[in-house]
Amino acid sequence: MHLPPDDRTLSPRTGYTRAHWETAADSLLAAVEPYATEDRALYHFPGDRQSWSGRLSDGLEGYARTLLLAAFRRDETALERYADGLAAGVSGVWPRIEDRSQPLVEAASIALALRLTRPLLWDRLDDGVRQRAAAWLGDGLTAEAWPCNWELFPVTVGGFLQEIGYEAEESRKAIDRGLGRIEEWYVGGGWYTDGDGRKYDYYNGWAMHLYPVLHAWLAQDERLLDLYGGRLSRHLEDYARLFGGDGAPMHQGRSLTYRFATTAPLWLGALTGRTPLTPGETRRLSSGALKYFLERGAVDEHGLLSLGWHGPDEAVLQGYSGPASPYWASKGFLGLLLPADHEVWTAAEEPAPAERTDAVTAVAAPNWLLQSTSADGLVRLHNHGSEDVRYDPYYTRLAYSTATAPAPTYDNSVLVGDDPSRTDIVPLGVGDGWAASRHSAGDGARVTSVVLARGAVEVRAHLVAGAAQGTPVRITGWAATDEVRAELRPVAGLDDELTGTTEAGPTLFVALARLTAEPEPAPLQELVTVDVDADGGIHVRWSDDRAVRVWLTDGDGVRVETASA
Template sequence: MPSESAESFEPSESFELSERFERFEDRTLSPYTGYTRAHWEAVADNLLAAVAPYATGDGALYHLPGEHTSWSGRLSDGLEGYARTLLLAAFRRDEKVLERYADGLAAGTAGVWPRIEDRGQPLVEAASIALALRLTRPLLWDRLDDGVRQRAAAWLGDGLTAEPWPCNWELFPVTVGGFLQEIGYEPEASAAAIDRGLERIEQWYVGDGWYTDGDGRKYDYYNGWAMHLYPVLHAWLSGDTRLLDLYGGRLETHLADYARLFGGDGAPMLQGRSLTYRFATTAPLWLGALTGRTPLSPGETRRLSSGALRYFLDRGAVDDRGLLSLGWHGPNEAVLQGYSGPASPYWASKAFVGLLLPPEHEVWTAREDPGPTDRADAVTPVGPPNWLLQSTSSDGLVRLHNHGSEDVRYDPYYTRLAYSTATEPSPSYDNSVILGDDPSRTGIEPLGVGEGWVASRHTAGGGARVTSLVLAHGAVEVRAHVVAGAAPGTGVRVTGWTAKDDARAELLPVHGLLDAPTGLTGLSGTVIGEGSLFVALARLTAEPAPVPLAEAADVRVDGTGELTVTWSGGREVRVRVGDGVAEVRSH
């Protein structure tokens, strides 16, 4: 049942301006965010209240407003609205709200919902419905008429054998099977679906807590809100200690890296796809606390999670109707995919898994602890995706230097050289090496990551190979690129960060580069022979008066192409970059 402290307010009121919402703020318990469990409960309650008017008369579909319809069509979008908001109701455990979803379940399984078929969107939504029913079995499932239960089990049963796409979708039959096995429906088929899906994701586990989202090098938030969430929840709900040791152990390892992807203002890293799920990024943080498999303190878990929730609420993620829009802050089509429909943002419901922890749990009662970005400047190597994370506590920014993640297609949220918690990829190809007029970066090959450096090689410009190296210290970056296989005279353009809001972007030429011609961004150079070297200094900072960038690092290039970098603190790094080889030596 809802906590009495979670006073409701009308969905039309904005979260950030509601006096009643502000009254929950507690800067003693939560010095970083001010948020408490009461905030999470109130947000859940109001999100659920806001979608209610958009349900069909029988409650089986939720047709949320919006012009962007997914490629699955309106009926599937309506099912998505039901399933994803039901998941939120399940985490909230509000019996009154669950009653209306019980009515929708009865109608939906009586012929309203589309069937679950191979690689169809209803398989995704079946997983949310099955998980919700499993989490709330005494409150919802056990109170249904036998006929409704039989129809619902039969509808879900198609999900046991439906072929998923070869990615995180493999876990949807696992989730359906977990519930159906628990209620005794087709136990052999349910067990087979569970085993098959868990076996399939093993081929994508690359170690140190990281999965790829299917074949290739697709690293993003799906690691947390799908690849870890479903197996860990299944193991926890089934009481299988062997599985929980396996998947919970992987989650715990992953969270050590994952916690560094949040800025001091709560912003998650703007990288990857399905970013419109917004604060779903907090789900693995809560999951670690729920299962006791986390390296984070209770206060750090809540600081990071509440920070992300507040970040989005303060920036217009919820509109004046109380609905989550398709976008990032507010509406933003740049972050959408073809499968994004009006109800897609409600996978943000996963963030409320923390409400399964009782109010007296220490994750709610402990004082907020600082997160990694709050504590100190850090440059952290992340091995499996070949990323270098660069954070600065003075401005709370986190930068991700990407030398190993790409999607199967050219995607600006996967294939740029760098991302941050304060900027998003620009249409003018920020953080790129452009050969001639070709901005593409494909066939990324990781070349290693270590203390303060990361390197990779990729294809660009119709077949040329570019070896890229980044050295990072504080907020400063040295970026070096070696171009091989391009004809002499080929133009090269190196771009840096795109400034946004209070962040300041800087890019200075060091070797082989000059300011770009008027009308173009970045720095320009020309290939003069095989293995031409281009070096620049870059910085993204929100500090009001940083040391001039030219004084933050002394960079020298000798006749052999070796770089010597002396940071402002006196530490020296020597680097030799060749075609596909980077050798880094610190002194």
């Protein structure tokens, strides 16, 4: 991909401008065109992988997700090609939208693209094509969705069909039904769980916020825009902290192959005026993520987005991941809807939160603690509330970062009797520099955990109860890479191999951890001292004389007291 020269005056952090985004969009669109079928209704990308929905559905996915990119780019030449594909697709090529079927997902992308480009595409179609297209989309109004972000796909389809006057009452019902469902999953503070349970990840931004806010904005419904836009703005206060200084998004959750779709909520806030971020922050974060992936092999030798993270990577895929799935990254080009003279494109870049200062931020809704260090730009997420065992290890580890990926050797885990299980997570609170939770572990054990963080240093404590006396317990920390250094040191209950055994009652294990990219970090013992008294109280003193005392119990949970000496 041949990008324009960097502009270090307008964009001192990334060098990227609107021209870089336009070029990236154009290059991605040009690269997919050879893989369209002759009638342009399906896009079949190379490779052996097929999603569980089958080849026909995968081809539809290729059409719909790249159409979305053409819509954000407002590329009239490309849209003419997609108009031809639409005409063929709704004339019998595309599979019908049925209950809980993948075509419902792709119908939402198609409907959104048609709504965004109505004068350029929809209004130029023959009446017969419009009627068949509306009828094909119409099945999405009543198709049963999976009980998660899928509930918003009928909303998106209904928004377009209502606008063109097709099945207005059914469209309204679909909109109301879907928006009603997500109210059940809004937990406050700008956060949704993606369906029942405690599934917190990037779907908050590229689905749970994106579709309602865009619908309200396109419908010019100020009441809905105030509601959903207000939630988006609050979410962005936390969300902006999930990006590393190198532009990397947090490596947590599922569907990570969508890569820079992580930028969609950032652009959405600027587009609708519902954001706490300055224009310079918004572009710096967004361009940083795009640059991060483009410089690390996300686009292959054919100009296609591969199934993976940097390059191909099976570890980040799910059963629904087909060859065209990565093109939901198209959502990251939402910012191209903003005109070239918008201040988000003309303002000078400003530092991202991870670049400004060291920070430890409590995020109450998911019960997360975010820890960032400006010297190396690393962000760490201490997870004491998010869980979805279907996609473990990307939900259930104790910690994630912008520089590491979950390792098959069970990094950031408590292994009770060699069992790394962490299920039934119960949040026990977050506060000033700490987060705590309880979970079920192997051999019927219960583990109450707390992490205290300052700078790049972590104090991790785990109280193991319910296991037979003499059960081995092993604590693991960060998985090191060539770019970062990982440390884990025993403090209490552990030998030099970070292994201990349970006693007759609840047993406390304490360790010091650190993940850093600093070339010569200060020794851990100079940054923190930790003592455990006879009653199990943990006394922590940081190098700035800030003192913290922690008590863990199997019943009451955790008590934290903070004071300055």
